[in-house]
Amino acid sequence: KPVPGARLYVLDPHLAVQPSGVAGELYIAGAGVTRGYLNRPALTEERFLEDPFYPGERMYKTGDVARWLPDGNMEFLGRLDDQVKIRGYRIEPGEIEAALRSIEGVREAAVTVRTDSGEPELCAYVEGLQ
Template sequence: ITSSDSCSVADYRTLQERFGSLFRIINAYGVTEAAIDSSFYEEELAKLPQTGNVPIGKAWLNAKFYIVDAHLNPVPIGVLGELVIGGVGVARGYLNRPELTEEKFVDSPFAAGERLYRTGDLARWMEDGNVDFIGRIDNQAKIRGYRIETGEIESQLLRVEGVREAVVLVRSDANGQKALCAYYTPDTGA
């Protein structure tokens, strides 16, 4: 099982070609707030797109996927929206973080009594019922499995004496490994 927000088609093809006759290879997606892995993609190589990333698939049995606009209205097939997750695996919230809990965990307009987790992930429905992960709605980055809020790093840099402006970006090297890069403008008085 490969589990993250994205898996390149090239990497998935390599896994399938080398090990597909020996093992089932599944591309999964999930977030900690909704029972880690919430979806799976397991299709024949012929059904894969030629480039880009492998779809994150369909929701597991105990999870429900919705792709919505900013007002939690469902969007049609092919239209970008926020992926929200429902089902029994959705957490109750964040410990000692009531404001963040209120923002991310919302009542479902689709099923009475159900709570949804707003992932902040941009996605779209595909014609075949699979979900295509596109990226983030906000500036959150995932590097080696860790969620990083680049804005929080920028605000800490701005607290350093002599720093007037700061920006933090995620860059990828030639091997596709992500790293944080911080840029700043010094205070002219420093």
């Protein structure tokens, strides 16, 4: 459930409210939502949208997939992208793969999360290094 002063919306791609039990993207609005990303106007425009339910306010497009449960709680179902969270840090494996591919001699790179040791760990595979 949202913390006091926050509003949570589960919306479809057209920003229509999803009924209870139907998955959609999670948006957060209310007092705790910042104005945007520092020095990142394009990303701010992409992620911080006008709140259609409270004109003049903004809502944050999280990239999380969720649904409301009949008891009023929300269930987190995953992500729309490949972003992962390890030890509280949000990580974009695609950004790491791109950085690895920029290294001379690396033809291909793949980054995944492994849990063999019990704790989630990033694991990178590269092809082409001698």
